[in-house]
Amino acid sequence: MRLSPVEVSDGAVAIGGRPVLRGIDLTVAPGEFLALMGPNGSGKSTLVRAMTGLRPLSRGQVTLFGTPLAEFRDWRRVGFVPQRSSAESGVPASVWETVSAGRLTRRRLLRPLGAADRRAITSALELVGLADRARDGVGTLSGGQQQRVLIARALAGEPELFLLDEPTAGVDALNQRALADALRGLKDLGATVVLVAHELGPIAPLVDRAVVMRDGRIEHDGELREQDLSHHDHHHRRAGAGAHALRVSAPLDGLAGGPAEGRRP
Amino acid sequence: MSPAELFSLPFMQRALIAALFTGLAAPAIGTYLVQRRLALMGDGIGHVAVTGVAIGLLTGWSPTWTAVLVAAAGAIAIEVIRERGHTNGDVALALLFYGGLAGGVLLTGIGGQSASRLQEYLFGSLLTIGISDVIVTMVLATVVVVVALGLAPQLFAVSHDREFARVAGLDVRVYNLLVAVLAAVTVTVAMRTVGLLLVSALMVVPVATAQQVSRSFRATLVGAMVLGLVASVGGLALAAVASYRVNVAPGPSIVLLALAMFAVTWPVGVWLRHRSRRVAPFADEPLGHEVSDDHDHREHDHGPDCGHLAVPHDDHVDYVHDGHRHAKHGAHYDEH
CATH class of the missing domain: 1.10.3470.10 (ABC transporter involved in vitamin B12 uptake, BtuC)
Structure with a gap:
């Protein structure tokens, strides 16, 4: 039997003395596409950050590929896609350079990029559909394209487990489809995917298992339920426009007829 | 001497x-x-x-x-x-x-x-x-x-x-x-x-100068090193030559030379950024189907050589002229 790529047992996280997560038991099966869902502040981002070690547990244990996190050194098996940072870096970086950082898990010190590195970077860019933008500055890309660059960066390291923190945040409806295509590519490669999402939108068909968080606990673990899709939609309408200033449009808006409707033949 | x-x-x-x-x-x-x-x-x-x-x-x-x-x-x-x-x-x-x-x-x-x-x-x-x-x-x-x-x-x-x-x-x-x-x-x-x-x-100044024209980190790094070399050696030489008449410390002349290079490069950077903004793809907004009818296109067919600014928009190209964005749709043009 293959080891679980990521397992959390009795996990709890406290930030500044406040318990943010508690009683988390979660075992992700190899090849699973798991969506961590829930309203803002429910702890879903904290949980995925705890899986990477960026957020230490106050209790319990995280195990990656059978090894406790504190002893885990095989980072090439993990690909992390952080939330797109709002602050731009002080120096321009090209798409190629950003994605090549993903190879650092496999490169030795003071060695130039090898042929295998270049192949991996190129195919990662192809999978997210940005091969033609490799030489452009990341700052000139749209938000959704920048998010795909970050996915390509994780992909370039050829990991078995992807941890994505809100890849759909602030991405408009059309770019969400391109994003969903890129994620489908990861799934087709046989990778395990744990993805934090406030809304699934076009990603919904890919999800094998939905874990819905509420107030730092797991509320639901299993099939993606209709109410998980509609609940959030409802939540948004009630919350009003100001509550999520970053959002451009709801991803579900594009689902009904598809954005292709009313466009050129 | x-x-x-x-x-x-x-x-x-x-x-x-x-x-x-x-x-x-x-x-x-x-x-x-x-x-x-x-x-x-x-x-x-x-x-x-x-x-x-x-x-x-x-x-x-x-x-x-x-x-x-x-x-x-x-x-x-x-x-x-x-x-x-x-x-x-x-x-x-x-x-x-x-x-x-x-x-x-x-x-x-x-x-x-x-x-x-x-x-x-x-x-x-x-x-x-x-x-x-x-x-x-x-x-x-x-x-x-x-x-x-x-x-x-x-x-x-x-x-x-x-x-x-x-x-x-x-x-x-x-x-x-x-x-x-x-x-x-x-x-x-x-x-x-x-x-x-x-x-x-x-x-800092050579880096700021280099990134006016560079798109990548590597180009910025190498460009800044070249500019720093020119400013440093050039500024020192200026200070030495000027020291016939007045007492010039090399620091100020090196820094002023670096700043002069920034001042020369800055307009180039402004122009490059302006140009890249103009040809940046239009946002993926929902597309309407609004046929352009306010003026005639029989005289002019938009194309790669028509002279109008061509901007990628999703899966096609918009041609920008006189405040319009025209996309070809069969026999007519759509307003985008």
């Missing part, structure tokens, strides 16, 4: 060698500081290093080495304060900066040294660079450049995205401290040519 004779003097050659190495090293490490938005860190380290120089002058030890040690300690302190993420971190840094400068001036006075002795270190000096200073400068600058270029992939990743670098298994704290110590070493290396109070300019 002709310029040729001037440049054949041993002290001038020593100064030129020091300027050459400094001009390469300062922007190399400066690029990483600018990347993590710490453009003024070099300035802070320079202030702290003043105390180091004063300790050297007071005790009779080599001011270069006391400055290296004190500047490195200051840089590590700055990095630790930054990492702890105190809300008033910049205030803590300011305390360190001014403490360093005031302590240096005070110690120099206690040591009975004149202010002009300290000024050699604050604004650079041509005449006082000895052969051992040149050797130390060459060795330290080479170390800085080799590390800054050799570990470029790791340092880039750590400065670009700290969290991703950590999950990629890089020891972010070690790399951050490495950059801080290298910055301290660079400050000390540059103090004999540019001077402690202006060294930060040589770390």
Whole structure:
């Protein structure tokens, strides 16, 4: 039997003395596409950050590929896609350079990029559909394209487990489809995917298992339920426009007829 | 004395060698500081290093080495304060900066040294660079450049995205401290040519100039090193030639030359950014189907050679003219 790529047992996280997560038991099966869902502040981002070690547990244990996190050194098996940072870096970086950082898990010190590195970077860019933008500055890309660059960066390291923190945040409806295509590519490669999402939108068909968080606990673990899709939609309408200033449009808006409707033949 | 004779003097050659190495090293490490938005860190380290120089002058030890040690300690302190993420971190840094400068001036006075002795270190000096200073400068600058270029992939990743670098298994704290110590070493290396109070300019201005025209990190790094070399050697030569008439310290002339290069490049950068904004793909907004009917297109067919600005829009091309965005749709054009 293959080891679980990521397992959390009795996990709890406290930030500044406040318990943010508690009683988390979660075992992700190899090849699973798991969506961590829930309203803002429910702890879903904290949980995925705890899986990477960026957020230490106050209790319990995280195990990656059978090894406790504190002893885990095989980072090439993990690909992390952080939330797109709002602050731009002080120096321009090209798409190629950003994605090549993903190879650092496999490169030795003071060695130039090898042929295998270049192949991996190129195919990662192809999978997210940005091969033609490799030489452009990341700052000139749209938000959704920048998010795909970050996915390509994780992909370039050829990991078995992807941890994505809100890849759909602030991405408009059309770019969400391109994003969903890129994620489908990861799934087709046989990778395990744990993805934090406030809304699934076009990603919904890919999800094998939905874990819905509420107030730092797991509320639901299993099939993606209709109410998980509609609940959030409802939540948004009630919350009003100001509550999520970053959002451009709801991803579900594009689902009904598809954005292709009313466009050129 | 002709310029040729001037440049054949041993002290001038020593100064030129020091300027050459400094001009390469300062922007190399400066690029990483600018990347993590710490453009003024070099300035802070320079202030702290003043105390180091004063300790050297007071005790009779080599001011270069006391400055290296004190500047490195200051840089590590700055990095630790930054990492702890105190809300008033910049205030803590300011305390360190001014403490360093005031302590240096005070110690120099206690040591009975004149202010002009300290000024050699604050604004650079041509005449006082000895052969051992040149050797130390060459060795330290080479170390800085080799590390800054050799570990470029790791340092880039750590400065670009700290969290991703950590999950990629890089020891972010070690790399951050490495950059801080290298910055301290660079400050000390540059103090004999540019001077402690202006060294930060040589770390930052060439980077700002290079990124006016570059799209990638590597181009910025290499371009900044070339510009730093030109500014450093050129500024030193200007100061030497000008010293026939007036007493010019090399630091100000090096920095002013670097700033002049920025002033020349800046309009180019503005134009490049303007152009890239104009041809940036239109946002993926929902498309309507609104047929353009306010004017006739029978006379003019948009195409690659029609002369109108062609902008990618999703899966097709919009042609921009007179405030319209026209996309071909069968026999007519849509307004987009």
